Amino acid sequence: MSKTVLFVASVTKKHILQFHLPYMKWFKDHGYNVHVCAGDDFEPDEPKNIPYCDKYYIIPFYRSPFATQNFRSYRELRKLIDENEYELVHCHTPVAAAIARYAFRTARKKRGTTVLYTAHGFHFYKGAPKISRLYYIAEKALIRYTDGIITINEEDYSAAKKMCRGKKCKAFKIPGIGIDLNRIRNTIRTRKDIREEFGIPNDAFLVMSNSEINQNKNVECSITAVAANKGVYMLICGTGKSAEKCKELVKELGCGDRIIFAGYRYDAKELLHGADAFIFPSRREGLGLAAIEAMATGLPLIVSDNRGTREYAVNGENAIVCEYNNISQFINAVQLLSSDRELCKKLGHNGYHTAERYGLDNSIAEMAAIYRGYLQIPSENKTGVLSGENK
Secondary structure, eight states, X not given: OOSEEEEEEEEIIIIIXXXXXXXXXXXXXTTOEEEEEEEOOSOTTSXXXXXXXXXXXXOOOOSXXXXXXXXXXXXXXXXXXXXXXXXXXXEESHHHHHHHHHHTHHHHHHTOOEEEEEESSOSOOTTOOGGGHHHHHHHHHHGGGOSEXXXXXXXXXXXXHHHHTTSSOEEEEOSOSOBOHHHHHOOSOOHHHHHHHHTOOTXXXXXXXXXXXXXXXXXXXXXXXXXXXXXXXXEEEOXXXXXXXXXXXXXXXXXXTTEEEEESOTTHHHHGGGOSEEXXXXXXXSSOHHHHHHHXXXXXXXXXXSTTGGGTOOBXXXXXXXXXXXXXXXXXXXXXXXXXXXXHHHHHHHHHHHGGGGBHHHHHHHHHHHHHHHSOOOOOOOOOOOOTTOO
């Protein structure tokens, strides 16, 4: 079988480029050809540059498992599989991964293709709506077409172990896909020039948000919390379906001079160095990489309590933890941090050290051990890594 691996995800720019380049590089360093199959979420005039990618196949995957267009995506993927011999396929994002695992069922059986799936957060979880039971049923059915499930939090790991019990599929837990601590912490940008770019006073308390703007990320809560605290500014990085709704909310609250929408920023990690705190009120998270990146720069966190943030956020130690649907708690948290610089310093200092265990080197080492469990790849000395924004 040819030394070729395939990475599958729903989109390219916001998933492959953001999270998977270090692992693609790892395979290239070991003599593998690397293919990518994902939807095209680049802007029309944006170059489709994917480092460490030998072939790029654009196949749209739709988030809704009931979208009829996904049947066409399945057929296109089957054709891709017939044209190539893959030694391993690593699937990401729920619907794309489900389609890929089912499409690879024959290649897995006849060619011995290894099929891995990283669950960045199961859609079934404690406290989830009843409809999420459908995702559990689907995931359990797909176990038979999967060699390994990689999880990033304890709740999902426990669920994966139960589903894999008595099956040929193995369950793993890693410390997320990893953050490049050196890149995040070392920047030529200063607090002053970052604030000048957005017209934010240097002495103002600045809360930052960096995520897709959708219902799950609960950005409206962040906006309301900041708006209720006079003199506090907010920088929102990201785009998404709820962006216009959030902009309307800012207008309604009359705080357009203090709450700034920066759009999608490749340099969002550098902008953290201009902030005083990071807010992250998601309804659910698999882990919450953006919050860990903020901790790595020494920012105190204001987060919601969910299975992802429970992995690292400890109330009063490195974060203020709130209930996702309790806006009053978030308002009070912003007020507390904006009026207590010593508390900010304490939480930020502790969080800085908490972030160490989520370093990219740790995650690559654990994933390398998993890959070697399925492929004939000898051990090697550490190589350099490249994170998503350095393209």
